[in-house]
Amino acid sequence: MRQRGLTARATALAVTVLVTAGACTVQRHWGGGSNAGSGGKAKVGLVTKTDTNPxxxxxRNSAGAAAKAQGADFSALAGQFDGDNDGxxxxxxxxxxxxxxxxxITPSSSTGVLDAIKRARESGVLVIALDTATEPAEAVDATFATDNFEAGRQQGAxxxxxxxxTAPKFFMVDGTAGSTVDTQRHGGFLKGMGLTDAAPxxxxxxxxxxxxxxxxxxxxxxxxxxxxxxxxxTMNEPMGRGAAAALRARGLTGxxxxxxxxxxxxxxxxxxxxELAATVMQFPKKMAEQGVTAAVEYAKTGKKPQGFVDTGSVVITDKPVPGLPSQNSAWGLRNCWGGQ
Incomplete structure (x- = not known):
């Protein structure tokens, strides 16, 4: 999901992939201006936080496939690391x-790219946030994402x-301080636990x-x-694995x-x-597909999506608990992302 583009600086940033209705080719330019609302072909750009996180x-892969299926051009770019706002x-x-x-766009910072988004929208480009909301949310036309507070609440519950x-005694392994996703999941977890940040x-x-x-x-x-x-x-699964490794080294597994x-x-x-008692599954494929569908509709008719669209979350565990809906790992493996 990370790509590069037109200038030497952008080339150092990412790899541009253009998906057409018939084939996938690497290109530097589409050429031409915006034709939104004219019934022309949608030209969809995706900007993700990095191009390495599964x-x-x-x-990126889901957006590219959806664009190809719907006859849209597709180009993907990314920052060099999580938090690369300049990129x-x-x-x-x-x-x-x-x-x-x-x-x-999946903004690394919910506020760090607002000026660039504003310029894009003022030029007639539809801007949709995927996965991570901007602050304020109205900075983009719409957001298709997991309700991260709810996902955190489900984990806490x-x-x-x-x-x-048993009275809880726990550590919190957080993400990037100040990021919207980190803040929402952290707060949601505490809500699910029935606690506050000051809890002993x-x-x-x-x-x-x-x-x-x-x-x-x-x-x-x-x-x-x-x-x-x-x-x-833990805010995400890579950090969950890291924390679990630390527990294992101290003989605390289980x-x-x-x-x-x-x-x-x-x-x-x-x-x-x-290794994990439970994880809360989110659905990036659904975000990507819905985003591309909205982009194609915008190119055809000029109609814009609005507001927040929750793409859902599901607790995955083989040790279900009363009162909390969940699916087991067999279901999870049929619906997961990132390869079997």
Whole structure:
């Protein structure tokens, strides 16, 4: 999901992939201006946070396939790392120069790309946020995403129920400090647990920026302070695996209820093996397909989607708890993303 484009600077940023109705080719320019609402072909650009995370790979691949199926041109660009706001701004500018009629974006920062988005919309480009909302939400025409607060709440509700009345003592392994997704999932988890950020049940917090190695190191550091925990929040599955590795090194596997969010195939396998007690699956394919469909409609008729569209989330666990709907890992493996 990360790509590069027109200038030497953009080439260092990403790889541009153009999907046409008949074939997939690498190109530098579409050429021409926006033809939105004229009944012409949609030119859809996707800007993701990085091009390595399996979640964004799935988003890119699904968007490309949907564009091909619906006869739209498709170009994908990405930042070099999670938090690369400048890279995403350059990607938006490149797509505008290429004549994009719609830009789909997963913003690394919900505020860091607002000026570029504003310029795109003022030029007549439809802008849809995927996966991550902007702040304010009205900065884009529409958002197709997981309700991240609800996903966090589901994780918290599961962990609380899995403790079966035992008082929680837990660490929180967070993502990138200040990011919308991190804030929403963190707050949702605490809501599901029935606690606040000041709760004494929280025995430690560590940011890990979505990275497995940082999560392992951060959890190891927290365990040096206290190993007296029975549960653990992780913002996504790579961090869940890192935290689980730290627990395993201390002989705590099976004694700590570890929850996470994502729904990648590797994460579902982690649930099946018992490394994670549960994960909350989200659906990037649905986000991408709905975004492309809206882009095609906009090119044809000028009709724009509006507001927030929740693409859903499902708890995946082989140890279901009363009162919380869930699916098992077999169902998860049939519906996961990122390869079997």
């Amino acid at each position: 979640y964004f790979v799935e988003l 995403q701004v350059r990607a938006i500018e490149n797509l505008m120069q290429q004549g994009a009629t719609t830009i789909l 599961y962990v609380k129920a899995a403790l079966a009345g 049940e929280i025995k430690g917090k560590t940011p890990a920026n979505g990275d497995q190695s940082l999560a392992q190191q951060g959890t190891e550091n927290l365990l040096q302070r206290t190993a007296d925990i029975n549960s653990l929040y 004694q700590v209820v570890v929850g996470s969010i994502d729904g990648g195939c590797e994460g579902v396998r982690n649930v099946k093996s018992g």
